[in-house]
Amino acid sequence: MSKILIRGAKVLGGEPQDVLIDGAVIEAVGAGLSAEGAEVVEAAGKVLLPGLVDLHTHLREPGREDSETVLTGTRAAASGGYTAVFAMANTFPVADTAGVVEQVYRLGQEHGYCDVQPIGAVTVGLEGRKLAELGAMHESAAGVTVFSDDGKCVDDAVIMRRALEYVKAFGGVVAQHAQEPRLTEGAQMNEGVVSAELGLGGWPAVAEESIIARDVLLAEHVGSRVHICHLSTAGSVEIVRWAKSRGIDVTAEVTPHHLLLTDELVRSYNPVYKVNPPLRTERDVHALREALADGTIDIVATDHAPHPHEDKDCEWAAAAMGMVGLETALSVIQETMVETGLLDWAGVASRMSFKPALIGQAKGHGRPVSAGEPANLTLVDTEYRGSVDPAGFASRSRNTPYEGRELPGRVTHTWLRGKATLVDGKLT
Template identity: 90%
Template sequence: MSKILIRGAKVLGGEVQDVLIDGETVAAVGTGLSAEGAQVIEADGQILLPGLVDLHTHLREPGREDSETVLTGTRAAARGGYTSVFAMANTFPVADTAGVVEQVWRLGREHGYCDVQPIGAVTVGLEGKQLAELGAMHDSAAGVTVFSDDGKCVDDAVIMRRALEYVKAFGGVVAQHAQEPRLTEGAQMNEGVVSAELGLGGWPAVAEESIIARDVLLAEHVGSRVHICHLSTAGSVEIVRWAKSRGIDVTAEVTPHHLLLTDELVRSYNPVYKVNPPLRTEADVMALREALADGTIDIVATDHAPHPHEDKDCEWAAAAMGMVGLETALSVVQHTMVDSGLMNWADVADRMSVKPARIGGAEDHGRPVSAGEPANLTLVDPAYRGPVNPAGFASRSRNTPYEGRELPGRVTHTFLRGRATVVDGKLA
């Protein structure tokens, strides 16, 4: 593999430095670097980050290749600056056996746009009744360490306790979709003033908060790790903050769309804004931003949820829940967190690379940009401004809530173990 010299990049948004990639690793970081025969990339002060890691991606394969595949999803990930993604288990068949998780893992390796780490289901068929083959999935070639029934809540406290006890044996983590199902029957959007005015079934904040409260107490009792998926309310933030103050081993994620969008957008009845958990209030959005900035919320995760056109281009009640997010996540974070002054680029690297890699056990990712480390890197032009155009997405689906919205930042280059997967904003 040839040498690549990235000249004049702001590493983590700090000092301007040169970075030399030799093969799969970073060979040197400094000023005035040169290398005979190296391909030179003039960064011109762009931001160099460790490759992004998404702990919450839906790749849909196997079973829903009409909306996404491992190939198209990882291409979208690379375009968004990601070098590793964790693929959720709600496929068809469900990723609840060693065979299915190995299939997804091998597809990721074959396509090569980013590393794919499958997430195993907690329960058989996501039905919440019987633990899936957690040990077998962990012992498989895929080496699964994160388990989730995302899309459904593990609402049975006994099952959740057993799962926490089981994964403790090998240092795994249960990622919970916090939604009390009896409190959200028929729910279409956030329960509040807007839902009352529109006459749509409400999804109350307490449905999320009550499950989080229960699960952090279970994790404390068992002495195990629990991760909260797509946290969305101010009350949930306070529960996680309280749990951390007690030393409970809990981590939490927030999605880009919950950092920016509110339930006021549902007034349009445009199903592109239909998502689970739903868009919340402005007060919730501000609480989430502050919690991400102060570290109460550990990471940003996309919850990339692709759907074919026919599943979204319909009346609100019949529409599927979810939004694509891999190709716009970094831009939304720059807009809401960096340009607002709440975080700097080193914080972005921490929340979108270092910590998600640590939580998921992606050892080759989220590493420092320094000599001897794997060359999983992302180069970002923060000065770019432009409207989101889903027609240019690498994802197979187009259900973005940002179409036409001007957002900052553009990933110009992504490197996976020293090989460029994106060059000048285009797939290599």
């Protein structure tokens, strides 16, 4: 593999530097670097970040290849600046055995656009009644360390306790989809003024908050790690903040769409805004932004949830829940967190690369941009502004809430272990 010289990039938003890649690793970082015969990428004015890591992606394969495949999903990831994604277990069949997680893992290796780390199901079939083969999935070639029934809540406290006890033995983590099912029967959107006016079934904040409160106490009791998926309410923020103040080993994520969009958009009855958990209020959005900035919320995760056209182009009540997000995540974070002054680019790198890699134990990812480290890198044109056109997405699905919306920033290059997966905004 030839050498690559990235010239004049603002590493983590700091002073311009050159970065020399030799094969799969970074050879040198500094001013005025040169290398005979190296491919030169002129990066003046652009920001260089470590490759992004998404702890919450739905790749749909096996079983729903009409929505997404490992190939199309990882191409979307590379387009968005990601070099590693964690694939959720709610596939068909469910990723609750060593065989299924190894299949997903090997598909990721074959396609080569980013590393794919499967997430194993907590319970058999996501049914919440019996623990899945957690140990076998961990010991498989996929080396699973994160387990989740995402899409469904592990609502049985005894099962949740057992899962926390089991993963503690090998340093794993249970990622909880916090949704008390009895409180959300028939729910269609956030419970509040807008749901009352529209006559849609309300999804109360307490349905999320009650599960988080229970699970942080269980994690404290067991002495294990729990991760909260797609936290969405101001009350949830306060519970996680309290838990961390007690020294409980809890981490939490927020999605880009929960940092930008509110339940007011549901007035359009456009199913593109139907998501789980639902879009919340302006007050919640403000609390989530502040919590991400102060570290109460540890990371940004996309919850990339692709659906085919027919599952979204229908009446609200019948529409599937979820939004695609890999290809727009960094732009939304630039608008909501960087341009508001809540985070600098080093803070973005922490929440979209360093910390998610640490939580998920993604080897070789979330590393400093320095000599000797793997060349997993993302180059961003932060001065760019443009409207979102889903027709140009690499994802197989188009269910984005940002169609036609102007967002800042554009990923121009992505490198996975020194191999370019995206060049000048185009997949290789």
